[in-house]
Amino acid sequence: MKPIKILIPSDFSIQSEYAYILVKKLEEKLPVEIHFIHVLNTPETVTIDDSGKITTCGDIAPAFVQKQYDLAVQKFEEFKKRIGGYVHTHIRSGKITEGIISFAEKNNFDLIAMGTKGVEGLRDKIGGTETQLVVRKSKVPVLSLSCNRSQLEIKxxxxxxxxxxxxxxxxxxxxxxxxxxxxxxxxxxxxxxxxxxxxxxxxxxxxxxxxxxxxxxxxxxxxxxxxxxxxxxxxxxxxxxxxxxxxxxxxxxxxxxxxxxxxxxxxxxxxxxxxxxxxx
Known part of the structure; x- marks a missing residue:
């Protein structure tokens, strides 16, 4: 059976881990292929290729981007050691919402899994959460949750x-x-x-x-x-x-x-x- 290819956007918060926990719950009965992506919030003039090579056009210092990139690599390595399992990790640059959606669609993902903090009142109308914006714009289905569902029984x-x-x-x-x-x-x-x-x-x-x-x-x-x-x-x-x-x-x-x-x-x-x- 073909695995479900799942992308988990990560900002290294607890909400990102909630998404991973729920994906692991799906893995109990379904074959899944888990990928994490962290998008560095940078101008469009900054690019990062698959090997991690950073290119800028002078709007932002390459050394600054490199520092942020190295920190993300370190956090991903720490996370992988903590969970004791293998997952694919990716680091990209640009606008966060567009970066997540573009990566998911170009690489034929079946699902995007995201944790959300949720919002209330005026913030809901004006900005919303990153998850809400991904839901609005993504052609790939989105699984969202706001708390730990490690005890979930899917009935x-x-x-x-x-x-x-x-x-x-x-x-x-x-x-x-x-x-x-x-x-x-x-x-x-x-x-x-x-x-x-x-x-x-x-x-x-x-x-x-x-x-x-x-x-x-x-x-x-x-x-x-x-x-x-x-x-x-x-x-x-x-x-x-x-x-x-x-x-x-x-x-x-x-x-x-x-x-x-x-x-x-x-x-x-x-x-x-x-x-x-x-x-x-």
Missing amino acids: NILFVHDFLADEDFDISLMKRIREAFQCKIHMLHILTSHTKAQDVESIKAKMESFAKENQLENYSVNVLKDKDVEQGVFHFDQMNSMDIICIGTHGKGSLFYSSIAEKLVNHMYKPLITFRLYEK
Whole structure:
């Protein structure tokens, strides 16, 4: 079976280690290939090749970049000694979000796994977390979490989707996790004020059709009425205690608006897998 190629962006914080711990949990039942990347936040005129050679155009002293690079190498070596296992490590330069996404897409990664500190209030609207920005822009699915999930038992996956929308997306990763851990997929459609109650049976029929088309096994169909999708996800999880939540995003966040997936990244404490939605 082909390994799942996973990229873990690292700033050497505890959140990065949380991501690694959860990836190791996946490794209990799935073949995985683990890579770490650290992006030095430098001007675009600074480049670092695969051998570690640093090139600048005079905007920043090469010696300064070299010092930051050497420190990152040292921290990666210390980390590898501590975990006692082999992982691939990479150091790049440039803008952090773009560096992570570009590396993941160019090297055909199946998943980006990131820890997040989460944000509240005005910071949520203005900047958000690095994880939120990666979720917005990445075509590669993103697994995010905000705390240690070393004791996680993957038994129930919540798959949140608008089953009335005509969209393309790839749920192969979710299916691989379900098959490996023999867990149950709970499909959830949130009814908001714009959806008529009499549409429930039609929605459930579409969900059953979706399950058949995608050859899903061990699943349930659920329709829940709530204030909005974010609140619906929180309330369903409170009632049913999900282990991992999967939801798509169109990647259309902006300065004063973030998608439902991005809001969940910052406010949800359960591991979250986001994937790109494409309008047909």
